[in-house]
Amino acid sequence: MNAPLLSVRDLKVHFPIRVGGVLQGRYKQLKAVDGVSFDLMPGETLGIVGESGCGKSTMGRAVLQLIKPTQGQVIWLGQDLAKLGAKQMRAKRQDMQIIFQDPLACLNPRITVGDIIAEPLRTFHPDMTSAEAKSRVQKLMQQVGLHPNMINRYPHEFSGGQCQRIGIARAMIVEPRLIVCDEPVSALDVSIQAQIINLLRDLQQRFQLSLIFISHDLSVVRHISHRIMVVYLGKVMEVADRDALYTHPRHPYTKALISAVPLPDPDQERAKQRIVLSGDLPSPLNPPPGCVFASRCPIRTELCATTPPVLEERSTDHHAACHHSE
Amino acid sequence: MSLLAVENLEVRFDTADGEVCAVNDVSFSVEPGETLGIVGESGSGKSQVFFAVMGLLAANGRARGKVRFRDTDLLGMPVSQLNTIRGAHLSMIFQDPMTSLNPYLRVSKQMTEVLVQHQHKSEQDARRIAIELLERVQIPEAARRFDQYPHEFSGGMRQRVMIAMALLCQPDLLIADEPTTALDVTVQAQILDLLAQLRDTLNTAIILISHDFGVVAGLCERVAVMYAGRIVETAPVREIFYRPQHPYTRGLLQSLPRLDADDHQELPTIPGQPPNLQSLGEGCAFSERCPLVQPHCLTDRPLLRQIAEDHSKACHRDLAA
Numbered sequence A: 001m002n003a004p005l006l007s008v009r010d011l012k013v014h015f016p017i018r019v020g021g022v023l024q025g026r027y028k029q030l031k032a033v034d035g036v037s038f039d040l041m042p043g044e045t046l047g048i049v050g051e052s053g054c055g056k057s058t059m060g061r062a063v064l065q066l067i068k069p070t071q072g073q074v075i076w077l078g079q080d081l082a083k084l085g086a087k088q089m090r091a092k093r094q095d096m097q098i099i100f101q102d103p104l105a106c107l108n109p110r111i112t113v114g115d116i117i118a119e120p121l122r123t124f125h126p127d128m129t130s131a132e133a134k135s136r137v138q139k140l141m142q143q144v145g146l147h148p149n150m151i152n153r154y155p156h157e158f159s160g161g162q163c164q165r166i167g168i169a170r171a172m173i174v175e176p177r178l179i180v181c182d183e184p185v186s187a188l189d190v191s192i193q194a195q196i197i198n199l200l201r202d203l204q205q206r207f208q209l210s211l212i213f214i215s216h217d218l219s220v221v222r223h224i225s226h227r228i229m230v231v232y233l234g235k236v237m238e239v240a241d242r243d244a245l246y247t248h249p250r251h252p253y254t255k256a257l258i259s260a261v262p263l264p265d266p267d268q269e270r271a272k273q274r275i276v277l278s279g280d281l282p283s284p285l286n287p288p289p290g291c292v293f294a295s296r297c298p299i300r301t302e303l304c305a306t307t308p309p310v311l312e313e314r315s316t317d318h319h320a321a322c323h324h325s326e
Numbered sequence B: 001m002s003l004l005a006v007e008n009l010e011v012r013f014d015t016a017d018g019e020v021c022a023v024n025d026v027s028f029s030v031e032p033g034e035t036l037g038i039v040g041e042s043g044s045g046k047s048q049v050f051f052a053v054m055g056l057l058a059a060n061g062r063a064r065g066k067v068r069f070r071d072t073d074l075l076g077m078p079v080s081q082l083n084t085i086r087g088a089h090l091s092m093i094f095q096d097p098m099t100s101l102n103p104y105l106r107v108s109k110q111m112t113e114v115l116v117q118h119q120h121k122s123e124q125d126a127r128r129i130a131i132e133l134l135e136r137v138q139i140p141e142a143a144r145r146f147d148q149y150p151h152e153f154s155g156g157m158r159q160r161v162m163i164a165m166a167l168l169c170q171p172d173l174l175i176a177d178e179p180t181t182a183l184d185v186t187v188q189a190q191i192l193d194l195l196a197q198l199r200d201t202l203n204t205a206i207i208l209i210s211h212d213f214g215v216v217a218g219l220c221e222r223v224a225v226m227y228a229g230r231i232v233e234t235a236p237v238r239e240i241f242y243r244p245q246h247p248y249t250r251g252l253l254q255s256l257p258r259l260d261a262d263d264h265q266e267l268p269t270i271p272g273q274p275p276n277l278q279s280l281g282e283g284c285a286f287s288e289r290c291p292l293v294q295p296h297c298l299t300d301r302p303l304l305r306q307i308a309e310d311h312s313k314a315c316h317r318d319l320a321a
């Protein structure tokens, strides 16, 4: 067994939220990420799927220390990242990049695309000549499907999917060992999406790149991931090998997700029986005392309302958090 | 009379490196209660067509052609007049939530403003209506979160806030640009049900721009496929999925990752690069990447032509079904 690149243990991120009036308001903790643990091997892809607002982006950012975790550890090649000084952490950043979910909001509107993509090179390779940097930028633009002669344009002059590709090129240019991909392909047409997925997999095979791949698209996640983690309200519901998760989902939420994937076939899609979840989405400010999924779960019992289930191994490397999963 | 009729629409942008031809000779119409899906290449002009319709092009952009909403010409209409139509009959859900949500204003303020200004509702009624809609798009504890700022919501919640905002005035035409990209499939399914319900009860026409062929397959009656600023194929939804006639449409459908795929091979892709909209040549814009290209494709631009009842494509060749 080789050692994990990254070990995350009991990670928690809680945001203080003011509730009540502006004057006599009190603060409540919003538990965006609430006790998540996993290992990531070199060259491995962990897919993360889950409800909007369940904490996926927050988790990705906390792993990279872009948000300070409230509790828990992020261990990078045996080193606890929280214990590193600012300077040491900066040096590590080259190895861990992120592709942000909201591309336009994250790109500086006043500098050209070429400079945006080259920015990490300037930070981490200040001695690189600008000719060399430019040729690298152009090569990457080509690889992510952007015309290299758009190099002098500004972010607002690009479409949503083109902005997304700028973010992808920028993350890849320093050849990191880990990329957190936050919904990297959801804004892209399926052909470019396929190109980017193939590109990420190719880089992975060549450089042992590890990926944390956050997406709501279960078909894409299945295609790219080795393991998949299903998250709900900041907690892990199920983790398993990709094929095991799709062929034998054990958690009711996973089952509902798989049944709701829209099929690219009008007759099948319109005839499809999906598991309809009724019940309200729980509020992260007021999480239910028992199982977080209980308000929408089709097979809940009284036990679920009072006692939170623990994440347990149900078969080899297949974990689920449910009182009643097979 | 069509609800929306677009004729020979062109959108051009001036940039430091020359003119970008983002939308080229696009024509289509939408009837009341109809659902039209727009799919196609990223950067092919899908959003800009509707920015032009809404009068929201960036400052360096210009639109030419005709856009009629019922019997009113929208292109070139003064902003004040356009505003009344936009507020009351036409709304758009934008691809990037942060472009239409003001980061410095509470969500409550942004939502009630529309109702107070356009429908002269009282502040109190406006709050009630807005919170009700937030609940319908599944924002948990809507009443409590109502007064928060956009950055305090997750990406998908911001998207749902926008959907709710677009529905506030019960528009006759809803333009939804990638409305559910950030949502998990269980919530997405609920939102799509909500849209279908609006269409069926209020006869709302919907234009859905999406990269998700599953979503289009489920909701739309007709589909238009765009490439390099043009509509290259348009047909009823079953025709597009089961009998695509344009090589680009076929390439797209073949690139889809399948949920039921056990193999994890390379995904098929369309080889080559999307064309440069600053220098579109004479011929077919897809010719560099087309497996069926012939010499005259490089010199003659194929126009959209009818190939069967209600099925058109812009391609010189006739494909075997």
Ligand SMILES: Nc1ncnc2c1ncn2[C@@H]1O[C@H](COP(=O)(O)OP(=O)(O)OP(=O)(O)O)[C@@H](O)[C@H]1O
Residues within 6 Å of the ligand: A156, A157, A158, A159, A160, A161, A162, A187, A188, A189, B013, B014, B015, B020, B022, B041, B042, B043, B044, B045, B046, B047, B048, B049, B058, B060, B061, B095, B277
């Ligand atoms: N302000 C601008 N200046 C110059 N070019 C622009 C501007 N806005 C958009 N473009 C260009 O116009 C083309 C069409 O953009 P549009 O946003 O309509 O694409 P789209 O089909 O919606 O793509 P996506 O699926 O990625 O959202 C793109 O190639 C883009 O680069």
Ligand SMILES: Nc1ncnc2c1ncn2[C@@H]1O[C@H](COP(=O)(O)OP(=O)(O)OP(=O)(O)O)[C@@H](O)[C@H]1O
Residues within 6 Å of the ligand: A015, A017, A030, A032, A051, A052, A053, A054, A055, A056, A057, A058, A059, A101, A284, B151, B152, B153, B154, B155, B156, B157, B182, B183
């Ligand atoms: N800066 C912040 N302040 C307060 N609350 C926040 C902040 N950032 C995120 N949250 C809250 O934390 C929770 C998790 O948000 P996060 O963005 O991680 O969700 P997500 O799983 O990425 O969702 P999506 O799929 O919609 O992007 C949400 O309830 C969100 O409202």
Ligand code: SF4
Residues within 6 Å of the ligand: A251, A252, A253, A291, A292, A293, A294, A295, A297, A298, A299, A300, A301, A304, A309, A321, A322, A323, A324, A325
């Ligand atoms: S623990 Fe109970 S409520 Fe939670 S998922 Fe399992 S059956 Fe459903």
Ligand code: SF4
Residues within 6 Å of the ligand: B246, B247, B248, B284, B285, B286, B287, B288, B290, B291, B292, B293, B294, B297, B302, B314, B315, B316, B317
């Ligand atoms: S016109 Fe020619 S190049 Fe264009 S899509 Fe048809 S066959 Fe291909």
Ligand SMILES: [Mg+2]
Residues within 6 Å of the ligand: A056, A057, A058, A101, A182, B154, B155, B156
């Ligand atoms: Mg997110």
Ligand SMILES: [Mg+2]
Residues within 6 Å of the ligand: A159, A160, A161, B046, B047, B048, B095, B177
């Ligand atoms: Mg767009």
